Amino acid sequence: MTCEHAAPSLSALVDGELDAAAQPEVFAHLQSCAACRAFLADALRARGVVRRDRDALAIEADAVLPARPPGARRLASAWRAPSPALAWATFAIGVAALLLAAGITIGASAARRGAESAPRPAQEASTPGDDDANVVYVCSMPEYRVVSTPLPDAPK
Amino acid sequence: MTTDEALVRALRDGDDHALATLYERHRHALYAYSARMLGRAEEARDVVQDVFADLHARRATLPALRSVQAWLFTIARHRCLNALRAQRDHARLAPRPADVAHADASAPVLAGEEVALVRRALAALPDDLREALVLREYLDLPYAEIAAITECSESAVKSRLFRARQQLFERLHPVLHEGEAS
Numbered sequence: 001m002t003c004e005h006a007a008p009s010l011s012a013l014v015d016g017e018l019d020a021a022a023q024p025e026v027f028a029h030l031q032s033c034a035a036c037r038a039f040l041a042d043a044l045r046a047r048g049v050v051r052r053d054r055d056a057l058a059i060e061a062d063a064v065l066p067a068r069p070p071g072a073r074r075l076a077s078a079w080r081a082p083s084p085a086l087a088w089a090t091f092a093i094g095v096a097a098l099l100l101a102a103g104i105t106i107g108a109s110a111a112r113r114g115a116e117s118a119p120r121p122a123q124e125a126s127t128p129g130d131d132d133a134n135v136v137y138v139c140s141m142p143e144y145r146v147v148s149t150p151l152p153d154a155p156k
Numbered sequence: 157m158t159t160d161e162a163l164v165r166a167l168r169d170g171d172d173h174a175l176a177t178l179y180e181r182h183r184h185a186l187y188a189y190s191a192r193m194l195g196r197a198e199e200a201r202d203v204v205q206d207v208f209a210d211l212h213a214r215r216a217t218l219p220a221l222r223s224v225q226a227w228l229f230t231i232a233r234h235r236c237l238n239a240l241r242a243q244r245d246h247a248r249l250a251p252r253p254a255d256v257a258h259a260d261a262s263a264p265v266l267a268g269e270e271v272a273l274v275r276r277a278l279a280a281l282p283d284d285l286r287e288a289l290v291l292r293e294y295l296d297l298p299y300a301e302i303a304a305i306t307e308c309s310e311s312a313v314k315s316r317l318f319r320a321r322q323q324l325f326e327r328l329h330p331v332l333h334e335g336e337a338s
Contacts, residue, residue, distance in 0.1 A: 007318055007322075008314055008315055008318040010318075011314065011317045011318040011321055012299075012314050012317075015292060015299070015317065017298070017299050017314070039321075039325070042321075042325045042332050043321055043325075045331075045332045046321070046324060046325060046328055046332060047293065049270050049271070049274050049328065049331055049332075050274060050293045050294065051293075052270070052271050052274075053271045053274045053275060053294075054188065054293075054294050056271055057184075057187070057188045057191060057192075057294070058184055058188070060187075060191070060197060061183065061184045061187040061188065061191075064187070064197050064198075064200070064201045065183055065187060065201055065204060065205075066205070068176060068179070069175050069176060069178075069179035069183075069205070069208035069209075069211075069212065070205045070208055070209045070212070
């Protein structure tokens with residue numbers, strides 16, 4: 001066997017891909033050929049260096065690549081449209097909430113206007129103060145209304 | 157452990173967790189292949205993401221695959237070859253990697269520089285030789301699978317690997333024979 005024929009087989013030998021039938025001839029050539037032995041030694045040394053690069057690449061891949069595939073990420077963040085029935089129910093609840101809030105607001109302001117325009121007998125009996133205090137006063141002490149009625153003339 | 161083929165079937169049936177499992181299983185190898193073929197981390201990352209975006213987009217019509225890994229590498233390979241063509245179209249006047257690698261190979265190698273020298277030496281190899289060497293040395297793929305991915309015969313793989321090693325050893329001489337020189 002010549003070096004020209006042996007060399008490709010040496011590469012396959014390094015990779016564990018050399019046919020068993022071809023191995024005796026290649027080993028016999030190796031015993032007598034220093035150049036081919038040097039090629040084999042270089043292949044093994046180079047593999048060591050390449051493996052260090054491979055290890056570095058694994059670290060690089062973790063730093064560069066996202067944790068999830070692009071398709072899965074899109075799925076995870078995808079917004080799903082609600083069903084029509086759920087959409088209508090949500091809309092109806094929203095409208096009802098708005099109407100309720102508007103009713104409360106209108107009712108409260110009407111009550112406040114009514115309270116302000118109505119005669120406040122209690123105010124006459126009370127000490128001057130702010131309106132809120134008077135309202136509370138009237139509500140909590142209705143008996144003071146009696147005080148506001150005209151008193152009988154004093155006996156002469 | 158669930159096989160790749162079972163995961164692809166699950167993906168076809170609408171199980172999107174299968175995609176994440178396939179990604180976790182193959183992303184390092186696809187990145188290593190793409191990074192050493194293209195020499196640029198950003199482009200390698202894009203190739204890996206494109207491969208899985210493609211897998212996701214075609215999940216409903218995926219055929220029964222004999223080897224999912226080979227199928228993924230075939231997609232990555234086509235994208236890498238397209239990217240290499242684009243690189244050359246856009247950088248015809250730039251210094252060729254081969255020139256840089258030869259210049260570096262003649263310089264003394266300091267400790268810690270050998271990995272960088274390996275990368276430059278690989279980049280200087282012809283595409284077909286570099287591809288065979290990367291698939292074998294970085295990914296430990298058998299000749300039959302390398303032949304399937306690169307669409308050539310096993311004897312062609314054997315020949316490419318031999319020629320790739322010859323050229324690599326020449327460029328890595330300062331690293332491989334560092335102790336002998338002193």
